[in-house]
Amino acid sequence: MMMTKLRIWGGAGEHGRSCYVLEGKQHRIMLDCGVKKEGTGQYPVFPPQEAERLTAVLLSHAHEDHSMALPLLYKNGYRGEVWTTKATAEQLGSYFRSWHTYVESRGGKLPYDEQDIESITYRYLEDEAPSGVWQEASPGVRIMWGRSGHLAGAVWYVAEMEGKRLFFSGDYSRESELLVADVPEPNLADISIMDNAYDMDIDPQPVKLERLRVEMERILSAGGHVLLPVPAFGRGQDLIVWASEQFPEQVMIIEPDIWQGLQRLSCLKEWLRPEAPVRIEHVLHSDRIFVPRDAAERVRLLEQSAAAIIVTGDGMMDSPRARWYYQYLSDQPSSVGEGKGSGKSNHNGVILTGHASSGSFGKHLLERGDQDDCCIVRHLIYKVHQGISDVRQMLKVLPGKQVVLVHAPKPQTDLVRGELIREGWTEHESSVKAIHSLEPGATLNV
Numbered sequence: 001m002m003m004t005k006l007r008i009w010g011g012a013g014e015h016g017r018s019c020y021v022l023e024g025k026q027h028r029i030m031l032d033c034g035v036k037k038e039g040t041g042q043y044p045v046f047p048p049q050e051a052e053r054l055t056a057v058l059l060s061h062a063h064e065d066h067s068m069a070l071p072l073l074y075k076n077g078y079r080g081e082v083w084t085t086k087a088t089a090e091q092l093g094s095y096f097r098s099w100h101t102y103v104e105s106r107g108g109k110l111p112y113d114e115q116d117i118e119s120i121t122y123r124y125l126e127d128e129a130p131s132g133v134w135q136e137a138s139p140g141v142r143i144m145w146g147r148s149g150h151l152a153g154a155v156w157y158v159a160e161m162e163g164k165r166l167f168f169s170g171d172y173s174r175e176s177e178l179l180v181a182d183v184p185e186p187n188l189a190d191i192s193i194m195d196n197a198y199d200m201d202i203d204p205q206p207v208k209l210e211r212l213r214v215e216m217e218r219i220l221s222a223g224g225h226v227l228l229p230v231p232a233f234g235r236g237q238d239l240i241v242w243a244s245e246q247f248p249e250q251v252m253i254i255e256p257d258i259w260q261g262l263q264r265l266s267c268l269k270e271w272l273r274p275e276a277p278v279r280i281e282h283v284l285h286s287d288r289i290f291v292p293r294d295a296a297e298r299v300r301l302l303e304q305s306a307a308a309i310i311v312t313g314d315g316m317m318d319s320p321r322a323r324w325y326y327q328y329l330s331d332q333p334s335s336v337g338e339g340k341g342s343g344k345s346n347h348n349g350v351i352l353t354g355h356a357s358s359g360s361f362g363k364h365l366l367e368r369g370d371q372d373d374c375c376i377v378r379h380l381i382y383k384v385h386q387g388i389s390d391v392r393q394m395l396k397v398l399p400g401k402q403v404v405l406v407h408a409p410k411p412q413t414d415l416v417r418g419e420l421i422r423e424g425w426t427e428h429e430s431s432v433k434a435i436h437s438l439e440p441g442a443t444l445n446v
């Protein structure tokens, strides 16, 4: 008798290369196939010969740590479809381009080519069934999806095959400013894969946003520019809307790709909270927001505005544009805050609001610490993942018999696991039997 197994090919005990396979007698369902942004890129430890044996591939969202290894499946013989939403499929093109750029900038080479990217065939979840409704992904395999509030198009999954039920949270947040999250119907899964990227962090979004507001206020009132480097889609759009409301007098300089992301988001109403379209429209028609068309205009805008909020692409600051802004802000201490001494001190600031991988330029700046002649660099998270309190809440609704905590380094995941066990989540009258902190290559019997 072969048991159903969950194989961890990436994503547990680390940030990146999310990739899991639920493996039964007849069926094998893969959840995500992402990369890790370290070195020249790290890929799931999935054995290539297994690709053609997959029954279905379910993709949670477009971020590279969940999607950028998908072409490897086709290179290795997978001929089936990738289930995802239209909004996710639409965003993937831009992620493939920036992943390519990232790998080359590190002196590496992509392990697949353009042909493999073009081979991917998508199947759209929302064409088959609405959120919260079962659909057949293949004879004997049922799936259900819901919005995960992490990014437009991002979803969680419940999958059933061979008498076993799996829940995969994807990257999950109930606290986005703009995006709506569906709460899965109360359910007991045999195995649950849960986003716990913020490990022991318990701060809710309002606390995080207040810290961000105070720091931005401090920089702007001293006459400095605030640079917010963000991914092309996702928290960048949330932060633009939030910042334009918090600082209604301030000029904002927004790079075209991020701005287009906001325009696009305004059309994706099915992913938004009820009040979000009005908030977005307000920003789209603001006369304080400027989108530079070229390098000359970018410099002119920076020179003209005393203290601006700047939003540019690449949350980890590896892109040439993000680095250019950093250099500019370091070289051009803002002139308005003069009065003290020679006026040489730099009032500009960079605020990283998401994960910074080791080896990234953003991480390098954070580790280096403040230097007199450069702008300051701060790390203040905008919440797009789950910390331990969100995991507790999810465990109440969806108590997996076995729970795998994912998306954070192993030592941090160990702490959360230890804490949840101490709190009694796995005691014998509980439906949760085990909470796991695992690493790539691990296998669980389901």
Ligand SMILES: [Zn+2]
Pocket (backbone or CB within 6 Å): 061, 063, 150, 171
């Ligand atoms: Zn994500």
Ligand SMILES: [Zn+2]
Pocket (backbone or CB within 6 Å): 018, 063, 065, 066, 171, 407
């Ligand atoms: Zn992720």
